[in-house]
Each structure stands twice: as C-alpha cells, then as structure tokens.
Amino acid sequence: MNAEIHAMKTPAEQALSAAYEGARATLPGKGGIASLRADAFRQFEIRGLPHRRVEEWKYTDLRALMRDAYPIAPPPDAAAKARAKKAADILAGVECRRLVFVDGVFVPELSDLAPEVGLTIGSLAEALANSGKLGDALAAEHVGKTFATDDAAVALNTALMGDGAVIRIAKGAEIKRPIHLVFAAGTDKPSSVFIRSLVVVGEGAKATIIEDHDSGNAQVNTALELSVGDEAQVEYFKLTRARALHVASLLASIGARAVFNSFAFTSEASVVRNQNFIRFAGEGTHGGIRGVNLLRGKEHVDTTLLIEHAAGHCESRELFKSVLDDSAHGVFQGKIVVKPHAQKTDAKMMTRALLLSDEAEADNKPELEIFADDVVCGHGATTSAPDEGLKFYLMSRGIHEKEAEALLIQAFIGEAIEEISNETIREALMFAARKWLGAGG
Amino acid sequence: MSLLEVKNLHVEIDGKKILNGLDLSVEQGQVAAIMGPNGSGKSTLAYVLAGKPGYEVTEGDVKLDGESVLEMGPDERAAKGVFLAFQYPVEVPGVATMTFLRTALNAQRKTRGQPEVSTPDFMKIVRDTASHLGISQDMLRRAVNVGFSGGEKKRNEILQMAVLQPRLAVLDETDSGLDIDALKIVADGVNRLRSPERAMVVITHYQRLLNYIVPDVVHVMAKGKVVRTGGKELALELEAKGYAQYAGEAA
Numbered sequence: 081m082n083a084e085i086h087a088m089k090t091p092a093e094q095a096l097s098a099a100y101e102g103a104r105a106t107l108p109g110k111g112g113i114a115s116l117r118a119d120a121f122r123q124f125e126i127r128g129l130p131h132r133r134v135e136e137w138k139y140t141d142l143r144a145l146m147r148d149a150y151p152i153a154p155p156p157d158a159a160a161k162a163r164a165k166k167a168a169d170i171l172a173g174v175e176c177r178r179l180v181f182v183d184g185v186f187v188p189e190l191s192d193l194a195p196e197v198g199l200t201i202g203s204l205a206e207a208l209a210n211s212g213k214l215g216d217a218l219a220a221e222h223v224g225k226t227f228a229t230d231d232a233a234v235a236l237n238t239a240l241m242g243d244g245a246v247i248r249i250a251k252g253a254e255i256k257r258p259i260h261l262v263f264a265a266g267t268d269k270p271s272s273v274f275i276r277s278l279v280v281v282g283e284g285a286k287a288t289i290i291e292d293h294d295s296g297n298a299q300v301n302t303a304l305e306l307s308v309g310d311e312a313q314v315e316y317f318k319l320t321r322a323r324a325l326h327v328a329s330l331l332a333s334i335g336a337r338a339v340f341n342s343f344a345f346t347s348e349a350s351v352v353r354n355q356n357f358i359r360f361a362g363e364g365t366h367g368g369i370r371g372v373n374l375l376r377g378k379e380h381v382d383t384t385l386l387i388e389h390a391a392g393h394c395e396s397r398e399l400f401k402s403v404l405d406d407s408a409h410g411v412f413q414g415k416i417v418v419k420p421h422a423q424k425t426d427a428k429m430m431t432r433a434l435l436l437s438d439e440a441e442a443d444n445k446p447e448l449e450i451f452a453d454d455v456v457c458g459h460g461a462t463t464s465a466p467d468e469g470l471k472f473y474l475m476s477r478g479i480h481e482k483e484a485e486a487l488l489i490q491a492f493i494g495e496a497i498e499e500i501s502n503e504t505i506r507e508a509l510m511f512a513a514r515k516w517l518g519a520g521g
Numbered sequence: 522m523s524l525l526e527v528k529n530l531h532v533e534i535d536g537k538k539i540l541n542g543l544d545l546s547v548e549q550g551q552v553a554a555i556m557g558p559n560g561s562g563k564s565t566l567a568y569v570l571a572g573k574p575g576y577e578v579t580e581g582d583v584k585l586d587g588e589s590v591l592e593m594g595p596d597e598r599a600a601k602g603v604f605l606a607f608q609y610p611v612e613v614p615g616v617a618t619m620t621f622l623r624t625a626l627n628a629q630r631k632t633r634g635q636p637e638v639s640t641p642d643f644m645k646i647v648r649d650t651a652s653h654l655g656i657s658q659d660m661l662r663r664a665v666n667v668g669f670s671g672g673e674k675k676r677n678e679i680l681q682m683a684v685l686q687p688r689l690a691v692l693d694e695t696d697s698g699l700d701i702d703a704l705k706i707v708a709d710g711v712n713r714l715r716s717p718e719r720a721m722v723v724i725t726h727y728q729r730l731l732n733y734i735v736p737d738v739v740h741v742m743a744k745g746k747v748v749r750t751g752g753k754e755l756a757l758e759l760e761a762k763g764y765a766q767y768a769g770e771a772a
Contacts, residue, residue, distance in 0.1 A: 468574065468575075469611060470611050470613065472573050472574065472595060473607065473611040473613070474613070474625075475572075475594065475595040475596045476573075476596075476598075476599055476603075476604075476605050477604075477625035477628075477629075477681060477685065478600050478626075478628045478629035478632065478685065479624055479625055479628045480628055483624065483628065484596070487613065487616055488613075491615050491616055491664075494613075494614035494615015494616060495614040497615055498614055498615060498664060498667070510615060
C-alpha cells in the first residue's frame, strides 16, 4: 500500500495534512462520520492533489495552482458577518428565501427561516454533530452516498467538511420561492473553507435551489449532494465569483420521470473548477445542464461534467458557453456515459467558446461512452471569434461598434440564458452579464 | 439631385470582381426595382450600400443626398438614413426585439444629435406598426428573430424599417421564402412606408413581388452593372422571356 502514497508532498499537501490533523478532533460528527472523514482523507493522501497527469484534471493542475493551502477559516465574527451582509447580490431583485453562510458557516440570524410546509432547513455541522442521536439520521444516510466517486477534491471535501445547508423537501411539496444559499466571504485573510450541503427533494416535489458563492480571497472546496425523487421538478443554479481558488462538486442523483435543470454562471473567477457528477437513475427524466462563463484577465474556469445515463428513456441537454477575453483560459470536459440497459437515451452536448482576444484559450474535451445500442447521442464544440455577420446586422441598424460588440456577446450567451424558465432569474443573470460586459471598458 | 447616386462602381471581394462599373440613380419618392439573374451582383450592391465590411470598392462612388458614404461605417450610414432589409435576417439571442429596436433608434438619434425618444412615444410607434404587420406582443418580447419563422423574420425587418424611418430602404430579396399570404403582409407593410421623402430599392429575382410592390422604375443587372432600365412593364417582359438575353452583355 505504501508504494501508492507519493512520497514527496507539496507544501499545499503538507498544509492540508496538518489542517486535517489539527481539526480532526473538532470537526463535527463522531463515530461513523469520523471514520468516513478518516477514510476520505486516506483516499486523498494516496492520490494527493490532482495534477495534469490525472486525465480528469488535465487542464486544472491543482498541484501547480495551489502553492499553499491556507489555514481553515475561523468561525465568522460580527465584523465578518457585517461584511458578508453588505456583499453585492446578483439576485437582489429576485424574490428568494435567503440562507446565509459566512466563511462556510451557517448564520441563522442573516437567514430567512420562516416556516413553510414541506420544507426543512438545517445546518450540516449540526446534522453531523447529531447524527449519532435519534432523529437526525439524514446526514448519516446521505453524506457521501448520492454519487460515489474517487475524485480527490470530493475526498478532501468529505474529510474536512465543516458546514453547509441541509435541505429536505417533503414528497409533493411545492416550494414557491427559490431557496437562495448565499455563501459569502467574511474574512479577507487567506483562509480555506470546506462546505458540504445536502439537498433531498421528495417525490413529486417542486423547488428551485440556488447555490451562490462569492468566495473572496478564500480557497473554497464546496460540494453539494442533490437527490431528486421520482417525478420531482428541480431547477438548480450555481453562481460563482472567486478571487482565489474555488473547487465545486455537484453530486446528483435524479429519479424517474423527473425534470432537472441546472445552470452555472461564473464571472470574476480567478481559478474555478465546477465539476458535476450527475446520474439519471430513473426512466423518463428530462435534464438540462447548462451554463455561462465570463472570463478575462488570467482567469481560469474548468467545467467538468460526468453525466451518467443509468436508466433508459431519459433526455439530457448540455449547453455551455464561455466568453474569453485577454489571456483567460476556459476548459470544458464533458463525458456522457450511457449504461448498457439505458436504451432510448437521448443526449446532446454542446459547448461553445467565444474568443475576444488572440491570447485567450479554450480547451474542449467531449467524450461519449455508450454501452447501449438504441440511443441518440451527440456532441459538438466550437471556438470562434465574434460573428462579423451579426455585428454588421446590428451596426446596419445604427448601433455603434462598441455597443454592437456588447450585444453580440450578449446574444452569444443569450442562447444558453434563454433556456432558464424562471423569468426573474433569467433577467438577473442577463443583467449581471451586461454589467460584466460594461466593466470590460 | 438624386437621393442615391451610384457612379461607375467597381467592387471586389477577395480579389474577385463583382460589380463592374455600375451606375444607378434613385430619386426621392421613387421605388426602384432591381432584377437580374443569380450572380449578377444584386446582393453585393445591397451590402455595399449598407457598408458591409469585406467589400472593396476599387473605383467609383456612392452618394446619398450628394454626400459620399463610402468612408462611413454601417452605423453612420444608418444614421444618415440607409436601411437594408436582409435576405437572411440574423438571430440575436438574449436581446429582446423591443430592446433592440429602441437601442437602434436611440443610437441613430444620438448620432444625428437628436434627443432619445420617450418611452410612451416609442411604445406607440412600435405597437401601431406591429399590429399592421401582424406581429404580436409576444414576438416583441422575444429575442430578435430567435424561433421566428421565415415570414416572421421578414415581417420583423419591415417593422424595424418602419420604426427607423429611413431615407433609403434597400430590400434584398424580401420575397424569398415567403408564401403568398406572408408576401402580401410584407408588401403591405412596405407600401405603407412609400413616401415622397423616401426612396426604395427593391431587389428581387422574380416579378411576383412587384405585383404587390409596384415599382416606378425597373433596372436590370447583369454581370455587375445595370444593363437596362425601363418602366414596370419591363418586369413582366423579364418574367416572360427570362434573363437569357442579358447573358452576353457586359462581358
């Protein structure tokens, strides 16, 4: 076994080991949870930080990108909470139920905890701490079980998970307002935050879940386990802004005859990795996995999908659009796996990058692994400069060149944003995109 | 002075000569039809008038109200009153038709040193025109041309034209891809815009459109220049005899 442990640890890996050793005794959850953490950390130590020779992490070499691992953020004090409260909110105009987490820690006094039939809200730290007792078996039941993966970032998250949301939506419940999980930065000091959330949506329930991260200067490793019951309808959003390093994992299992739409919106992102592990576990489900990335400067955003069609008669649509300016780097790795019995699967994946500068770089790696014989699967990838024909059309109407360029970028990402069914969220994201365009000068 | 004056226009694309000494005058208030076989340079003329990049003018001039427009960008020409109804209107996802119209109108007004149009005035202009063209409120809210049928896209071009009120409207094969009902709606929209202050250049391959938009004058293009000019009866003659007789000219 020892042979597998790579002997030379990087400073970041050493710091992570020290962080785990130091926090082990105080991290929430004893017994089964503690051994889950220990196993996960062992997994992580065997692999180390993912690097370019690990195929799934080829373009986002964490070993090179993480010169150091910052100390785990302390619980937020009043000043941190006050700062988080003032942070800009892309969804300010959208009527939501806000649940606020500062430096990864749930802050009830900043959250809307008004009771609603069919909705249970809690904190993961609390759920883990109580998991040994009667009444809160949820954490023990679900943590780490939604989508099994040996991914090193997920393992590290499991080992060090501090807090996060635990949301349960009862069978048949229709949650009217979107649930807006606001993960705000309270401290400005370099620190690391490990967030783990659990969302369990019961059969036939309807809900919109928004994971909204403004990670500030922290190194954030966040994971969300989402379990969607049969015939449920879930709209899931992930908004990301990060000035340091942000690694996020969605681990999702979708039931039969369900509708699941996800949308990732990333802007102002230094280094971001959004990895999605999504299993269509029941027949007849419709899924839409989409997103928009807006990058400039030296920003780097990696969207990695593993879409597993484990049951037949499901339809999935993947569409990701990236706008890359300056020397930004956009990565898209999309893998669709169709299991042997998942007949009549209909999956289409498309990724498009718009390069606004000669130095910008887009890497696209679509993969299909099909083990069933009666399926329709396809993928496409394009990388291009702004569409001169469209620009001419706009200018021929009297629109000035700069405005025409902004509109054509808007049109480019609009194709993805238009797919969002919630009108107020769609408009808020379009507005955020226009703001980003305006900031480009 | 003619509203549009094209003199000895020579145009190349990627070194290939498309227009070959074209002369054309269009008077204020006039509707001029331009007909001609495929490859005669009709669409190139439309694009050159609107200022599409990539078309190199090697000789000659294009004047609007006596002023050369060749050094002007497409947006400046639009502000001067040039409008091109595209043969293949472009989709603009993420930009609502209403927003697009307003952005365009105000951009033109700004270039001309005029104040922005007020919201109630703007809404009134759009609503009145849209109803004539059978364009629903839903279409106005939707992204420009996204999910529109061929006929809806052409109607949207005419809506833009009506809102922008150009001095010179160039309609590039506006009839292509339209069934007879859609053609009538579009032609009716164009006819409403006929005015003594405005000139129109209607480019078409077929005579059919000219039954509905009756031209004052018909020009025939072949091999990059105007080879014949006549009244509206010329269109009928072309329909009967075809373009074969012009194949040898201007060679």
